[in-house]
Amino acid sequence: MNNFIFENATKVYFGKGCVKEYLACLSSHYGQTVLLAYGGGSIKKNGVYDEVMCSLKKAGKNVIEFSGIMANPTYAKVLEGAKLARENKVDLILGVGGGSVMDCCKAISMAAVYDGDIWADFWARQGIVDFEPLPLGVVVTVAGTGSEMNGGAVITNEDVKVKTGRDYPRCNPKFALMDPAYTYSVPKQQMVSGGFDILSHIMETYFSEPNEENVSDDISEALMRGVIRDLRAAIENPEDYIARSNLMWESTMGENRIIKLGKRMDFECHQMEHQLGAYLDCNHGAGLAVLHPVYYRHIYREGLPKFRKFAVNVWGISSEGKTEEELARAGVEALADFIREIGLPVTLRELGADESTDLKAIADSCNLAPGSYKKMTHEEILKIFQECY
Amino acid sequence: MNNFIFENATKVYFGKGCVKEYLACLSSHYGQTVLLAYGGGSIKKNGVYDEVMCSLKKAGKNVIEFSGIMANPTYAKVLEGAKLARENKVDLILGVGGGSVMDCCKAISMAAVYDGDIWADFWARQGIVDFEPLPLGVVVTVAGTGSEMNGGAVITNEDVKVKTGRDYPRCNPKFALMDPAYTYSVPKQQMVSGGFDILSHIMETYFSEPNEENVSDDISEALMRGVIRDLRAAIENPEDYIARSNLMWESTMGENRIIKLGKRMDFECHQMEHQLGAYLDCNHGAGLAVLHPVYYRHIYREGLPKFRKFAVNVWGISSEGKTEEELARAGVEALADFIREIGLPVTLRELGADESTDLKAIADSCNLAPGSYKKMTHEEILKIFQECY
Secondary structure: OOOEEEEEEEEEEEOOOHHHHHHHHHHOOOOOEEEEEEOOOHHHHOOHHHHHHHHHHHOOOEEEEEOOOOOOOEHHHHHHHHHHHHHOOOOEEEEEEOHHHHHHHHHHHHHOOOOOOHHHHHHHOOOOOOOOOOOEEEEEOOOOOOHHHOOEEEEEEOOOOEEEEEEOHHHOOOEEEEOHHHHHHOOHHHHHHHHHHHHHHHHHHHOOEOOOOOHHHHHHHHHHHHHHHHHHHHHHOOOOHHHHHHHHHHHHHHHOOHHHOOOEOOOHHHHHHHHHHHHHOOOHHHHHHHHHHHHHHHHHHHHHHHHHHHHHHHOOOOOOOOOHHHHHHHHHHHHHHHHHHOOOOOOOHHHOOOOOOOHHHHHHHOOOOOOOOOOOOHHHHHHHHHHHO | OOOEEEEEEEEEEEOOOHHHHHHHHHHOOOOOEEEEEOOOOHHHHOOHHHHHHHHHHHOOOEEEEEOOOOOOOEHHHHHHHHHHHHHOOOOEEEEEEOHHHHHHHHHHHHHOOOOOOHHHHHHHOOOOOOOOOOOEEEEEOOOOOOHHHOOEEEEEEOOOOEEEEEEOHHHOOOEEEEOHHHHHHOOHHHHHHHHHHHHHHHHHHHOOEOOOOOHHHHHHHHHHHHHHHHHHHHHHOOOOHHHHHHHHHHHHHHHOOHHHOOOEOOOHHHHHHHHHHHHHOOOHHHHHHHHHHHHHHHHHHHHHHHHHHHHHHHOOOOOOOOOHHHHHHHHHHHHHHHHHHOOOOOOOHHHOOOOOOOHHHHHHHOOOOOOOOOOOOHHHHHHHHHHHO
């Protein structure tokens, strides 16, 4: 294990009925005014909104609503929420939704108290900031980003066409309420793209240096096998509580820093997808599904031992009669087969790209950290996009 | 996943050189007086004491030394440390050592501020306590108990011959400094018994309800395979940093609550070993090594599917041509073989028992929680002890 520092301050309340059981009590630890933030309103249809409101009313809260947070939340939306929070002297932000809502809320929790241009100083410049954001609690309704137990917020600045994220530990939610039954009503396509986002977080961490035997990779392999198993089960039966609860916790475990300890993450595929998202406004998990196999076909020869392990330990492929390269490639193709099996898109056209899409501009906008196996040039990124098209 | 609540407040600084790099700064967040607690003095021989003292002096601390903490720390020793902490108005307890030192320090951190009989109110009665212990930091020198990232303290009360433990989250160390190179000088026998303690924590958690596919068990299997691999490597080369650092982190992961989420632990084998320890004052890991295979031979028929998984997923035993029962038993025997391979004792006589040892009294003193697979009677516990003799 390489050197690391680990902390995680979020307190998690996990399981059926947790919102009803704990939200009123948890919110009572904060002041009078709660900013209730959510997305397009699905929480009003599935009963989550009512359950949350009932608890907040029980705790005697003054609730300010902030709705309409979009997939790929924009910096403009962050500023709108921050203004509302300041004007109403909000004591607690409560985000109810998936990754987009949680990320937007973290950004609001910073922007609401920061004196200055938080995009320029934090996201764009990646400079050091040192201040306490507004307290944030989250009610998770989708398994995917694992945003509930870290300080990361991925935000899209439409003016400069940049989608980027950063983990600021003080942005960790104070509490996260996670009821797996809330995910029953997530439509299949969103469920599998969220599921692929989980798998992708773990794969991108796994395929990062160092490659020696280490605990983080051991845990990652276990989690990947679990995600594959549980995603299949949840597709088979959307109300399979065991599968849904496993997926929800795998999502958190993928992004609560545990599997990243001692690793140097490059997250090249995520960075490419972020720029696809900034230009095409496509679904994040779907974008990752299109990119991953093509990207891995470009790098696996540079990381044969690790890709071989991936094939054997994650996909259970027998090594008998195969060269190391054949085995490594078989793992990548097993991943590609799985993506087709669960019904995710495999081309950029399915994500909304057409002849007018300037793939070169998107490739040139990618500002990738050096990869663990291979240095990606803008030419090779463009080639990957073209092969995905 | 069953419902759970998770939090873990300890901040971990892991890796070569971490004490020199962080201890002075970390201790500066607390008041003037530090209680420096340690064991029999090995830290004076291997240089750890000097490194710690140098950092504390650099931070301008007034250091009160409290040494001689024994394996199986006694309640009398806890009271002695608590008296010293009170008399000197200690601001921070710094425990330097393995599990015994850390557990003793947690108990001191409680006893030093508690008004009343903390043994009676906390360990014996398992009642609710609600107060803030003295702040505690730890420097870990042995991989084994994983005590550095939880609030658990196992204490032996010699007067009543009871060794018992409990996890009080506010007893979590504020910080844990973990330098794997510090473990190089741990003698082989202590290293393997610490290693087996790690494995045992994970096995006891794994062999607990529920038995459905769940993330905690997936991670446990990965950690068990890792401990087996890394223990073999560290025996082969005691200065194998990769193996030592993996073992150190596996130790923490076994006991930082992550693999226990959604599980109902029975820890029957630990409870039996605790009473062996209370009577024989034997090494904890060695006691567990003697008990585990015999205990598992008593219960595996009641948990065939789980023991079958253990055989296949942890020990890599092929299922071909074996009945479920044969496969399950093969896993238990693989564990027994591993215990012999790494040179741990296999009989109670090797732990100091002789004809004068009253095995019935020890068995009768075991107060076991209901097991996940089988209810253990005092008669069966005695039978296990006799088979171990």
